[in-house]
Amino acid sequence: MHFKVDTALEQKFLLTGEDDSPNNYLLNVGRTGEGGWATPRHRHNFDQVRFVLKGNYPYGENKVLPxxxxxxxxxxxxxxxxARPEGLEMMVCQFGGASGNGFLSVKRREAANDALKKRGEFKAGFFHYTDxxxxxxxxxxxxxxxxxATGRRVGFASPRYDDLVVMNPANYAWLPTAEAGVSVKPLGSFTERNARLGFVRIEAEAIYSAxxxxxxxxxxxAKGRLLVEGQELGPRSALEFCANEGPVGLxxxxxVEIFYMVLPRF
Known part of the structure; x- marks a missing residue:
């Protein structure tokens, strides 16, 4: 993991996927610095999940994610x-969506940015250049x-939803599992490729099979400390498991409370 810092946004990259795979991804935690950070209205050809850790996140006109x-x-x-206000802290996972368009790695994006800056400049989320x-x-x-980065125009799949799906986990109930001391709070399943989000709660000394x-x-x-194969992990740590890699005991x-994501199945 490493840090990328500019004057307004600090990001800690926790996990990355496999470049050029349809469900490549990037998991990071960001903290907005002095002066804040903003972008105009836009869209992407990949999926995102955002979990607000501290503060409130304005993601549209008169729309706030608490x-x-x-x-x-x-x-x-x-x-x-x-408009990300100063001090906002947020976990963000960007990943290839159901269309199969994939997700560009940080390395490829940074190389593309460097090339673009040789013939133009970025201002407030837009690229300005002379043709x-x-x-x-x-x-x-x-x-x-x-x-x-790709040498082709951006292709956008027909939207499967007409807006973001905004969820308040506090209004969901914890459900027991077959593992003693482990309960889950599923938030939702999305698209035909079954991307899933939710929380796992593990009582002290209990074991969750990941x-x-x-x-x-x-x-x-999100909260607490756990032990994984002899290594202790605390809040804001992250783990990746490939399909059917487990069971691995946590x-x-x-x-402990863990926020989980299962990426689209391809």
């Missing part, structure tokens, strides 16, 4: 303008980056 809430951002669905005919042009920054899903399972420790050293 602390502790979770939102699913489907591919091809517009959102914004977003071959000498005419000034403006393009969404994310789309320009994708086209530079890695038994039919696609990539990502676990983000032992709670104290009461």
């Amino acid at each position: 602390e502790g809430w979770v939102a699913y951002f489907p591919e091809s669905v517009h959102y914004g303008p977003q 071959n005919a000498g005419q000034p042009q403006v393009q969404d920054g994310s789309e320009a980056c994708f086209e530079q 890695g038994q899903e039919d696609s990539i399972q990502i676990l983000f420790v 032992t709670a050293l104290e009461p």
Whole structure:
């Protein structure tokens, strides 16, 4: 893991997937710095999940995701303008959606950004440049980056949803499981490829068997400490399990809450 810092947004990259695979992904925790950070209304050709850890996240006009809430951002669905206020802390997972368009890795995006800056500049989420005919042009920054990295125009699948799916986990009930001391709070299942979100709660000294899903399972420790194969992990740690990799036992050293994601099945 490493840090990427600019004047307004600090990101800690926790996990990354496999580049060029349809469910490639990036899991990070971001903290907004001095002055805040904003983008215009836009959309992506990949999915996102956002979990607000501290503060409130304005993701559109008169729309706010409060602390502790979770939102699913489907591919091809517009959102914004977003304005991340100073001090906001948020877990974000970006991953290839059901269409199979995939997700560009950070390495490929940064290389594309460097190439684009040689012939233009980014301002407030847009890429400004002069075309071959000498005419000034403006393009969404994310789309320009994708086209530079892949050599093809961005393709957007027909939206499966008409808006974001915003969830308040506090209003969901915990459900018991077959494992003693382990309960779950499923938040939802999305698209025909069955991406899933929810929480796992593990009582102190209880064991949760991870890695038994039919696609990539990502676990983000929201509260507490646990032991995994002799290694102790605390809050804001993350684990990845490939499809059917488990069972791998996670032992709670104290009461633990984990936010889980199961990526689309391809």
